[in-house]
Amino acid sequence: MNFHPLNRGRRLLRAGAAAALALGLFTAAVARAELNVVATMPDLGALAEAVGAGKVKVTSLARPTEDAHFVTAKPSFIRVLNRADVLIEGGAELEVGWLPPLVEGARNREIIPGGSRRVDASKGLQLLDVPTGPVDRSQGHVHAAGNAHYLLDPVRAGESAGNITEAFARLDPANAAAYRAALESFRAELAKKLPAWEARLKPFAGAKVVTYHKSFDYLLDRFGLEFVGTIEPKPGVEPSPTHINALVPQLREQGVRLILIEEHRPTKTPQYVAEKAGAKLIVLPHFPGSHRASETYLEWMDHLVIELADALKQP
Numbered sequence: 512m513n514f515h516p517l518n519r520g521r522r523l524l525r526a527g528a529a530a531a532l533a534l535g536l537f538t539a540a541v542a543r544a545e546l547n548v549v550a551t552m553p554d555l556g557a558l559a560e561a562v563g564a565g566k567v568k569v570t571s572l573a574r575p576t577e578d579a580h581f582v583t584a585k586p587s588f589i590r591v592l593n594r595a596d597v598l599i600e601g602g603a604e605l606e607v608g609w610l611p612p613l614v615e616g617a618r619n620r621e622i623i624p625g626g627s628r629r630v631d632a633s634k635g636l637q638l639l640d641v642p643t644g645p646v647d648r649s650q651g652h653v654h655a656a657g658n659a660h661y662l663l664d665p666v667r668a669g670e671s672a673g674n675i676t677e678a679f680a681r682l683d684p685a686n687a688a689a690y691r692a693a694l695e696s697f698r699a700e701l702a703k704k705l706p707a708w709e710a711r712l713k714p715f716a717g718a719k720v721v722t723y724h725k726s727f728d729y730l731l732d733r734f735g736l737e738f739v740g741t742i743e744p745k746p747g748v749e750p751s752p753t754h755i756n757a758l759v760p761q762l763r764e765q766g767v768r769l770i771l772i773e774e775h776r777p778t779k780t781p782q783y784v785a786e787k788a789g790a791k792l793i794v795l796p797h798f799p800g801s802h803r804a805s806e807t808y809l810e811w812m813d814h815l816v817i818e819l820a821d822a823l824k825q826p
């Protein structure tokens with residue numbers, strides 16, 4: 512065998528070229544099968560995974576513990592958006608406070624509003640709190656186009672997953688049948704789970720609940736719990752001490768059982784309100800993925816239902 516360094520170098524070069532060629536072919540094959548999907552929120556990302564049939568790569572921009580309206584923009588988001596084949600947004604102005612400059616910076620024409628690779632997951636869905644008159648956004652109102660936290664309702668999540676599936680099928684027609692089959696199986700699982708979730712919360716029907724922000728309305732509405740009001744005077748607006756002091760006796764009088772907050776909220780004010788009003792404070796994950804990285808949409812919904820039922824079970 513010839514161990515002359517030059518020959519060895521040539522052999523390595525040939526091996527390297529062969530490997531690079533193989534890798535190139537492999538990458539091309541994967542690239543044909545894959546959509547590089549960017550979801551603004553972890554719940555949208557979880558739906559994209561559910562209907563992606565293993566053929567999509569999903570990146571969610573917001574962390575599971577972040578406020579959907581006030582996501583911290585990282586410079587890396589621009590790179591991620593630049594390479595996106597699909598951008599899924601929650602819509603109803605959910606991301607209006609932070610997404611537009613990132614999309615502008617990403618220089619990816621197809622994911623700009625109205626672009627062929629931009630998906631509004633709320634399309635066709637009936638939203639709660641859609642204003643009938645003008646809304647004064649200057650005071651920080653963040654639900655001016657309706658309540659965008661609709662994925663807290665598993666039925667609407669099934670509809671929204673349909674929007675995502677149709678976009679995948681259109682942009683990657685070779686795998687359209689696989690995406691549609693994944694949607695069918697996701698919807699079948701949802702349909703199987705729904706009666707169990709309803710049964711678990713049925714004993715507490717009509718229980719009065721207050722939330723910090725209007726984050727959990729869809730969940731409460733779906734499962735027959737009564738949403739009484741919020742600690743925030745308006746969506747996205749911090750409560751003043753005067754507001755809190757006026758709120759507490761109302762909650763006590765109405766017999767509010769639970770106060771729900773998302774993980775990113777400071778607990779001090781809600782804890783104070785809960786104690787004074789004789790209610791119980793619980794912190795719920797408002798997105799999948801905050802407990803275990805692999806948490807699916809269905810696991811997340813399971814978790815929410817169990818937490819609510821457990822909290823209501825206690826006197």
Ligand SMILES: [Zn+2]
Nearest residue numbers: 653724725746
């Ligand atoms: Zn909101």
